[in-house]
Amino acid sequence: MFRKFVDALRRFMYGRYGGDQLYFALIIIFFVISVVNTFIGSYLLWILQYVLLIWAVYRYFSRNIYKRRQENRKFLGIWQSIKNFFAYLGDKFRDRKVCRYRKCKHCHAALRLPIKKGKNSVKCPRCGKSFKVNIWI
Ligand SMILES: [Zn+2]
Incomplete structure (x- = not known):
């Protein structure tokens, strides 16, 4: 029974993209926005969080693997420049007396x-x- 389910899932996911760093970032942003929105209750944030969730799910099941990889590569480039900026700020603060x-x-x-x-x-x-x-x- 369980094995049949796993086989069916494997057949369904065959040729589909699955999760990557951008997928996990979208899911994390979705959860952060939903926690923030429980206090604020903004309609715009509610729309934004479900747009992000739908985008993440769409990317997960997409068959256009080449395009999803390009999106992920772009995201990783942006993420690296954000990390470099904060590392630079950290270095500036650490060396402020020297x-x-x-x-x-x-x-x-x-x-x-x-x-x-x-x-x-x-x-x-x-x-x-x-x-x-x-x-x-
Ligand atoms: Zn120079």
């Missing part, structure tokens, strides 16, 4: 500079160009 972070004006590389108050000349190690940096705090 150094300052500034961006190179030419190649936009993040430079970790010792605290020397006033205007200083800095040479970027990535692009090799020099520019002035003002550190006042």
Whole structure:
């Protein structure tokens, strides 16, 4: 009986996409919004949460695997840039007594500079160009 059910489920899922990181992110956002919405009771949030849930279920059972993989790759790129931004903020906070972070004006590389108050000349190690940096705090 149970084996028949598992076989039927396996046949149904054959060629379908299934879960990935974007699917789990959508489900987590769905649950977060539904918890928040129990306190707020917004109609717009209610619509948004079910749009997300329907999108997640649609992606799970989709047969267009190539397109779902592209969506997931895009999501992972965005997620990585969000993680990098918060890691950069964390580094800035951790090193706040030792150094300052500034961006190179030419190649936009993040430079970790010792605290020397006033205007200083800095040479970027990535692009090799020099520019002035003002550190006042
Ligand atoms: Zn540079």
